[in-house]
Amino acid sequence: FEPWRDAADDHGITVGFALSPGHLSDPGYRAIAEREFSLVVAENAMKWDATEPTRGSFSFGQADQVAAFATANDADLYGHTLVWHSQLPGWVESLTAPADLRDAMYDHIDAVAGRYAGDVVAWDVVNELWNDDGTRRPSVFQRVLGDGYVADALRRARQADPSAKLCLNDYNTDGVNAKSTAMYDLVVSLKAQGAPIDCVGFQSHLIVGQVPSTYRQNLQRFADLGVDVRITELDIRTTVPASASALAQQARDYRTVVEACLAVARCDGVTVWGIDDGHSWVPGVFSGQGAALPWDAQYQAKPAYTAVAEAL
Ligand code: XIL
Numbered sequence: 051f052e053p054w055r056d057a058a059d060d061h062g063i064t065v066g067f068a069l070s071p072g073h074l075s076d077p078g079y080r081a082i083a084e085r086e087f088s089l090v091v092a093e094n095a096m097k098w099d100a101t102e103p104t105r106g107s108f109s110f111g112q113a114d115q116v117a118a119f120a121t122a123n124d125a126d127l128y129g130h131t132l133v134w135h136s137q138l139p140g141w142v143e144s145l146t147a148p149a150d151l152r153d154a155m156y157d158h159i160d161a162v163a164g165r166y167a168g169d170v171v172a173w174d175v176v177n178e179l180w181n182d183d184g185t186r187r188p189s190v191f192q193r194v195l196g197d198g199y200v201a202d203a204l205r206r207a208r209q210a211d212p213s214a215k216l217c218l219n220d221y222n223t224d225g226v227n228a229k230s231t232a233m234y235d236l237v238v239s240l241k242a243q244g245a246p247i248d249c250v251g252f253q254s255h256l257i258v259g260q261v262p263s264t265y266r267q268n269l270q271r272f273a274d275l276g277v278d279v280r281i282t283e284l285d286i287r288t289t290v291p292a293s294a295s296a297l298a299q300q301a302r303d304y305r306t307v308v309e310a311c312l313a314v315a316r317c318d319g320v321t322v323w324g325i326d327d328g329h330s331w332v333p334g335v336f337s338g339q340g341a342a343l344p345w346d347a348q349y350q351a352k353p354a355y356t357a358v359a360e361a362l
Contacts, residue, residue: 055088055125057362058319061312064126065362066321068093068283071115073329078349082325084123089171091128091282091321092116093331097137101162105141105154108161117169128321129166129173129214130282132159133203135189136178143190151194156206163210172215172249172318174282175207176200182222184232200236201245208246219251219282225262226271237275251282254307255323255332258288258300266310273316281311283323285342286354287332292341301353304344308361325349 066089095112120127145151223230240247311317328347333340344355
């Protein structure tokens with residue numbers, strides 16, 4: 051097969067991966083990273099705890115490595131993420147005065163989005179703002195600032211980097227359900243207010259055999275609102291060790307996801323959340339689960355790799 055990125059290019063989409071720059075010293079990892087992908091997102095390096103661990107003190111070492119890899123590899127750089135309840139330093143968590151938290155949020159957006167302004171194609175401005183039932187997640191931002199923090203963050207990000215598309219990103223919003231409908235209604239409301247919202251990301255941390263039946267329909271309904279959509283963190287996990295039949299089903303599931311993106315004109319592309327099963331976040335978080343990525347821990351291509359290559 052030709053590299054994924056070349057096949058994707060013919061469709062006008064990009065294929066991305068989440069990069070942890072420390073892994074680049076591994077030649078097997080690096081070779082796949084350089085060959086296959088036309089977009090790079092930092093797996094952790096651009097998050098708040100990495101970039102502003104103490105107030106007003108910014109550290110961009112790892113984030114700059116991710117940006118440099120994108121440039122060297124002629125790949126797009128995708129920003130992840132500015133405002134999120136997780137991987138958030140304790141000092142932010144403990145702010146209780148609205149004016150103070152808003153200042154901290156604005157300073158963070160100015161510094162991080164500002165540093166990469168002009169280099170980033172899109173930012174996940176707010177990540178995971180919903181509970182699964184479609185109510186607001188009670189993050190410190192929600193509790194202290196109220197619903198309006200999302201529009202405020204978007205507006206600030208637009209000022210900090212006028213050329214980046216601005217996205218909201220979440221998980222379990224991949225099919226039509228209460229959570230994705232809350233996201234949908236928010237996009238409608240943001241557009242009505244004139245807040246800058248350009249795109250919605252669908253993380254798609256999926257389970258083998260359980261791609262939602264409404265996956266494509268869900269992408270399409272957002273596209274029909276006039277926002278771009280992207281599969282932002284794709285992995286498809288199963289019980290480990292994975293059986294041959296699970297890996298075959300996983301390949302069909304990867305294909306279903308890629309085909310859904312190809313079928314939706316405003317789908318910008320697909321990003322996988324890592325490269326190989328040896329470096330995936332899944333086993334550390336979902337006990338007994340893994341084998342979620344297209345390459346195994348020895349960097350051998352799995353059936354999922356072939357299925358994506360064939361779909362593209
Ligand atoms: C994960 C990373 O993959 C892990 O290395 C880290 O320990 C925790 O975060 N949703 C997101 C991503 O938006 O940032 C998360 O990444 C996975 C879930």
